[in-house]
Amino acid sequence: MPTSYETGGVGPGDAHFAVLPDCADAVAAARSFRRPEARTLAHPSGRPWLVGRWSDQEIVTAHAGWAAIAVVGCCPVGPDELKGYASRLRDLTELDALARRLSGSFHLVAALDGRQRVQGTASGLRLVFHAAVDGVRVAATSADELAAAIGEEPDEERLAVRLLWPAPYPLSETSLWRGVTAVPPEDALIVAPDGRTARHSRWWTPPDPVRSLAENAPLVREALSDAVDARTSAGGVVSCDLSGGLDSTSVCFLAARSPAHVVASTWPGRDPADSDLYWAQKAAGFLPDVEHVIWDADESPLVYDDLLAVDDLIDEPTIGVMDRSRVLHHLPALGQRGSRLHLTGIGGDHVAWCSEAYYHRLIRTRPLLALRHLRGFRTLFHWPLGATARALADSRSYGQWLAHAGRQLREAKAPPVSGTLGWGSPPRLFDWITPETARIVGRALRDAAESAQPLHPDRGMHADLEQIRVCTRIVRQWDRMAARAGVPMASPFFDDRVIEACLAVNPVERVTPWAYKPLLTAAMRQIVPDVCLERANKAQASMDATNGLRERRGDLMELWEDSHLARLGLVDGRALMELARRPSTPGLNEGNLYSTIACEVWLRSLSRKRREVSSG
Amino acid sequence: MTTPSALTRPTGVPLARRLVARLVFIAAVLLSFLPPRRIRAVLEAVRHGAAPASAAQAKSARDAMCAVSLLCAGPRGCLPRSLGTALLCRLGGTWPTWCTGVGKVPPFMAHAWVEIDGRLVGEGVPDDYFNRLLTVPPVRRATR
Numbered sequence: 001m002p003t004s005y006e007t008g009g010v011g012p013g014d015a016h017f018a019v020l021p022d023c024a025d026a027v028a029a030a031r032s033f034r035r036p037e038a039r040t041l042a043h044p045s046g047r048p049w050l051v052g053r054w055s056d057q058e059i060v061t062a063h064a065g066w067a068a069i070a071v072v073g074c075c076p077v078g079p080d081e082l083k084g085y086a087s088r089l090r091d092l093t094e095l096d097a098l099a100r101r102l103s104g105s106f107h108l109v110a111a112l113d114g115r116q117r118v119q120g121t122a123s124g125l126r127l128v129f130h131a132a133v134d135g136v137r138v139a140a141t142s143a144d145e146l147a148a149a150i151g152e153e154p155d156e157e158r159l160a161v162r163l164l165w166p167a168p169y170p171l172s173e174t175s176l177w178r179g180v181t182a183v184p185p186e187d188a189l190i191v192a193p194d195g196r197t198a199r200h201s202r203w204w205t206p207p208d209p210v211r212s213l214a215e216n217a218p219l220v221r222e223a224l225s226d227a228v229d230a231r232t233s234a235g236g237v238v239s240c241d242l243s244g245g246l247d248s249t250s251v252c253f254l255a256a257r258s259p260a261h262v263v264a265s266t267w268p269g270r271d272p273a274d275s276d277l278y279w280a281q282k283a284a285g286f287l288p289d290v291e292h293v294i295w296d297a298d299e300s301p302l303v304y305d306d307l308l309a310v311d312d313l314i315d316e317p318t319i320g321v322m323d324r325s326r327v328l329h330h331l332p333a334l335g336q337r338g339s340r341l342h343l344t345g346i347g348g349d350h351v352a353w354c355s356e357a358y359y360h361r362l363i364r365t366r367p368l369l370a371l372r373h374l375r376g377f378r379t380l381f382h383w384p385l386g387a388t389a390r391a392l393a394d395s396r397s398y399g400q401w402l403a404h405a406g407r408q409l410r411e412a413k414a415p416p417v418s419g420t421l422g423w424g425s426p427p428r429l430f431d432w433i434t435p436e437t438a439r440i441v442g443r444a445l446r447d448a449a450e451s452a453q454p455l456h457p458d459r460g461m462h463a464d465l466e467q468i469r470v471c472t473r474i475v476r477q478w479d480r481m482a483a484r485a486g487v488p489m490a491s492p493f494f495d496d497r498v499i500e501a502c503l504a505v506n507p508v509e510r511v512t513p514w515a516y517k518p519l520l521t522a523a524m525r526q527i528v529p530d531v532c533l534e535r536a537n538k539a540q541a542s543m544d545a546t547n548g549l550r551e552r553r554g555d556l557m558e559l560w561e562d563s564h565l566a567r568l569g570l571v572d573g574r575a576l577m578e579l580a581r582r583p584s585t586p587g588l589n590e591g592n593l594y595s596t597i598a599c600e601v602w603l604r605s606l607s608r609k610r611r612e613v614s615s616g
Numbered sequence: 617m618t619t620p621s622a623l624t625r626p627t628g629v630p631l632a633r634r635l636v637a638r639l640v641f642i643a644a645v646l647l648s649f650l651p652p653r654r655i656r657a658v659l660e661a662v663r664h665g666a667a668p669a670s671a672a673q674a675k676s677a678r679d680a681m682c683a684v685s686l687l688c689a690g691p692r693g694c695l696p697r698s699l700g701t702a703l704l705c706r707l708g709g710t711w712p713t714w715c716t717g718v719g720k721v722p723p724f725m726a727h728a729w730v731e732i733d734g735r736l737v738g739e740g741v742p743d744d745y746f747n748r749l750l751t752v753p754p755v756r757r758a759t760r
Contacts, residue, residue: 270721275741275742275745278741278742353621375686376623376686379686379687379689379691379692379693380621380622380690380691382692513622513623514622514623514624515622516621516622517621534740535740536621536622536624536740537621537740537741
């Protein structure tokens with residue numbers, strides 16, 4: 001039987017670990033991951049298998065003969081059920097089916113006859129990386145642990161690529177260290193019995209978007225209910241965002257049906273007439289057993305708050321730092337109300353609203369219907385006719401598009417519709433990025449373009465998958481920060497089963513200008529009252545961002561005064577100081593600064609961590 | 617700020633009413649080109665003799681406008697939509713309060729709508745979302 005021993009108190013929600021093969025050399029490699037607080041789960045041979053942090057609530061393991069399975073994260077599978085799977089396991093590829101069946105969000109690790117298999121989620125919320133540590137192929141849930149183990153510094157070229165806004169797929173998914181390989185979310189890592197040879201094996205493919213909305217709405221309801229149940233069925237107190245938006249409202253109503261006591265948390269926008277609160281109160285009126293907490297809008301942090309204090313970034317720069325304070329702000333107070341877990345509505349936009357880029361194909365396959373919808377989209381989003389027609393006519397491959405983008409990094413921003421109906425927003429580098437950096441990044445893009453394949457041949461499905469993965473990379477860091485702040489977060493919309501159920505619906509019905517999130521609305525009928533499903537608009541925190549930029553310009557000045565990026569020669573620190581002095585400069589409020597701030601804050605937090613390690 | 621995320625195209629509006637709404641739409645568009653004080657003068661002239669509209673009547677007129685015109689259903693069609701709604705009500709012998717105003721906080725956002733007793737009709741935002749700049753309410757007669 002495996003032994004698991006605990007050497008320090010670990011709160012739930014922050015499971016991270018390394019996976020070691022069952023060979024003699026791995027014992028030496030395991031030392032790099034043994035921190036004072038680390039736990040170890042052993043192979044049947046007694047050698048270390050998993051080394052890291054997790055709490056008892058977030059791990060289920062099973063052994064049977066030479067097979068072992070560990071599920072780490074949130075998953076309603078029981079030990080006996082898992083043991084059944086382990087005892088029937090004859091080949092590691094059989095786990096593809098298991099991984100596609102279980103609900104929740106988790107890492108799946110398995111060993112069979114000396115072979116290892118490690119995978120995260122298709123959503124990208126739980127990732128897997130690997131590196132050769134002391135000659136042994138070690139997998140881990142975050143790249144920085146591996147980088148520390150092999151003593152490598154971040155690669156400047158890869159860092160430069162992250163200055164792009166936005167960084168396009170697949171460059172957005174490579175690790176920041178040359179020696180650390182990222183496993184794509186749709187792949188599992190397989191390590192051979194020698195412990196040295198590794199390959200990626202595809203376990204997930206997106207569904208064919210062919211089912212009708214009516215047919216799949218019950219499946220979406222079931223998947224989302226399962227996702228919420230997986231987090232709430234244990235009872236206790238859970239908190240939920242209740243922003244007034246459809247996504248968090250749905251999660252809230254589903255959680256209210258569980259044995260858990262629910263605290264709904266509404267954080268009105270600073271905009272005094274923001275309609276979020278109006279809708280949140282409407283929903284709360286139907287939930288008499290739910291405790292509704294409304295925070296004081298003026299006390300909520302602004303975008304850009306507390307950038308200088310960020311000390312909990314993991315393995316890559318993230319624009320999530322901009323909103324970090326806002327995301328974490330209310331967690332301590334919810335913790336005081338007893339909340340053991342905070343559910344968010346994040347991801348609803350990504351699975352239920354989706355990309356209009358599907359119309360690039362639909363205009364060719366069902367022109368009349370596509371035209372009717374496109375006419376609506378044009379009215380709704382003010383797409384200019386010429387740019388719309390050009391975007392629809394563009395038939396470049398993903399590689400061609402990427403190569404072309406690599407030659408246009410300094411040009412003015414493309415009209416939004418070209419990104420919306422195309423492969424994505426063409427990435428840009430801004431004036432403060434040095435010419436040398438621009439050359440490096442341009443080359444990296446053109447190199448990637450030679451072999452780049454989109455996530456799906458259909459632009460719409462590619463865009464949906466890319467947006468999910470872009471967002472989960474942010475949420476994964478927030479989740480870690482939240483666990484540290486005392487109340488772990490969970491985002492049920494990003495469970496693989498929910499994503500699959502939603503994306504299986506024909507985009508003609510799912511993505512339409514005539515209804516807001518029609519799939520989610522249909523799935524939530526009878527669970528969420530009709531009057532709460534009527535909303536067809538969305539709050540924007542644009543004012544918070546503008547004010548944040550103005551009020552936090554001192555912090556930004558400080559950030560650039562001692563800029564790590566400038567020292568590396570990647571940016572012009574003086575130009576950035578100049579911008580921080582003039583926060584109202586046109587164009588600054590469109591996120592142009594985000595990638596630069598993200599990289600700078602990450603480098604800082606990295607060097608701080610290194611100082612702590614060397615001094616401690 | 618709140619942005620619309622879908623166009624509402626009401627269904628079930630009878631054919632005859634749709635035809636009338638189409639004609640009213642043309643009048644509303646023509647009217648929308650006039651400067652605000654002219655619009656106000658026109659509306660003040662036509663509202664005479666009409667009874668105050670109920671919320672249901674105003675909503676039904678608004679639905680008819682959105683059903684016949686994509687412009688009216690869209691986020692930039694608030695002026696022809698609100699004018700058309702008021703005029704269509706007038707043809708039925710009633711009058712809502714026609715309003716223009718601006719959002720209470722930046723960024724600047726001008727809007728036109730109709731309301732009944734201070735309650736916005738079909739806008740999906742709270743009643744105090746806008747500051748009212750120009751209003752043309754029904755004429756209250758001494759005896760109702």
